[in-house]
Amino acid sequence: MFQTTKLAEGVSLHIRKTTQFKTVNFSFKWRTPLTTKTAAERAVLSNVLQHSNARFRKSAEFRSYLDDLYGTMLYFDVSKRGGEHTVMLNVETVNDQYLSNQPVLNDVIDLLQTVIFQPNWKNGQFVPSIVEREKQIVIQRIESVFDDKTRYAQQRLTQILRPNHPASIPASGTIETVKEVTPASLTEAYQSMIDNDKIDIYVAGDIDVEEIQEKMKKAFQFKDRTPQKPTINEDSKPEKDYVKEFQDMKQGKLHMGFSTPVKFGDPDFPKMQIFNGVFGGYAHSKLFMNVRERESLCYYVSSSYSPHYGLLYVISGIEPKNEKKAIDIIFEQLDEMKKGNIADLELNQTRAMLVNQLREALDLPRGQIDIFDQYKDLDEEFSVELWKERWEKVTKEDLQQMASQLKHEATYFLCGKEAE
Incomplete structure (x- = not known):
């Protein structure tokens, strides 16, 4: 898929x-072990690098130049996967083949080199006023989670479910760790990212492979490094198995956390993907069809599988008075899967949905990059056909096995104060 x-x-x-x-698409991914400190520093750093550099010290100038490059899009972002934190720099620009007079690819590569290696510094470190401004923006982003009650409830569940664990560390850190960032610490974090991080660089488009290889080798002369490997606290256990909290709100948010021994890359990983789809991943799933459609107990309900942490979540929006009944029927659907009461239609629809999701993602350059970036860790040539074949082999007995291995560890319920 990628060379x-x-x-x-x-x-x-x-x-x-x-x-x-x-278009031609570039993606740089810097990875380092995830902690609340590194997440906070790198979230601020990604904001600072996005808006200015040594060549364009003002954001307006920078954006104007991108417009001159036929509307080239450039943005930074942060994410996490397993025990790693990732800083991403993504760029999309028009292919020179479609320009009659002024090619832009070389200019875009020069700009990327500037953005990465020539930050906007004053007296050898990041400009204090810019750092403070971007810290406030990151803090506002973290605070906004509180207003999105579904995201907030999920964050609280992971904090309860896996304290002191990468699963519960937000990709932007915490308000406290963001406040501790200084121009000096940010400069140190930047230097560490450039010199020590594991780096994956992606280019996708109708380009000459050998030519782009030479251009990239010349422009991005990173030093050798031995990236630090992340460690995950496998001993992390839930603080409590049930927590109920109250806020000014109408709809209750019921979030349940389960653990599974099956993780990304395990032989049973395809089975667990199918299990999640049948259980609650799609609109034809048992949770949706029974908890929502049959019993009308919730506004929405679904499950999601987090394979890098070995966790499965069930989330739903319910009336507080329906809490116990909703929980009972969620467990009832899990019992149905343990008994093997799975329709051929549920199984076939889930296989089709997984295949379609892959194909839809591969219709976009960013999707091709992200899928290869994830599946390359399996040390095998990725193809839709290979995964379709694996999903086709999953049986009802396999799903019974996945269900029997699932262990409920914690429930978090957030509801209105009138329910106290």
């Missing part, structure tokens, strides 16, 4: 030549 070459020790370049798109 991989090594730019330096710990730095890989992945190139995909494809005629699917009229």
Whole structure:
């Protein structure tokens, strides 16, 4: 899918030549072990790097230049996966083949080099006023979770379910750790990211592979590094198995956490993907059809599988008075799966949905990059057909086994104060 070459020790370049798109897409991914401190520093850092650099010290100038490059899109973001924190730099620009007079690819690569290696510094570190401004924006982003009660309830569940564990560390850190960021600590975090992080660089588009390899090698001369491997606290256990909290709100948020021994890359991983789809992943699932449609107990209900942590979540929006009945019927659906009461239609629809999701993602350059970035860790050539074949082999007996291994660990219920 992608051709991989090594730019330096710990730095890989992945190139995909494809005629699917009229654009050329770049994605840089810097990875380091996830802690609340690194997450906070790197969330602020991604904001600071996005808006200015040594060449364009003002955001307006920077954005104006991007517009001149035929509306080239450039943005930073942060995420987490397993025990790693990721800073992403994504760029999409028009392919030179569609420009009659002024090619832009070389200009875009030069700009990327500036953005990465020439930050906007004053006296050898990031500008204090810019750092403070971007800290406030990150803090506002973290605070906004409180207003989205579903996201807030899910955050509280993971904090209860896996304290002192990457699963419960937000990708932007915490308000307290963001406040502790200084221009000096941010400069140190930037230098560590450039010199020590594991780096994956992606290029996708209708380009000459050898030519782009040479351009990228010349422009991005990263030093050799031995990236630090993340560690996950496998001893992390729930603080409590049930927590109920109250806020000014109408709809109750019922979130349940389960653990499974099956993680990403395990032989049973495809079985667990199918299990999640049949249980609560889609609109044809047991949870949706029974808790919502049959019993009308919730506004929404679904399950999601977090394979890097071995966790499965059930989330629903309910009337507080329906809490016990909703929980009972959720467990009832799990029991149905343990007994093997699974319709052929449920199984076939789930297989079809998983295949369609992959194909839809591969219709976008960013989807191709993200899927390869995840599945490349399995050390095998990725293809839709390979995964379709694996999902086709999953039986009802396999799903019974997945259900029997699932262990309920914690429930979090957030509801209005009138329910106290």
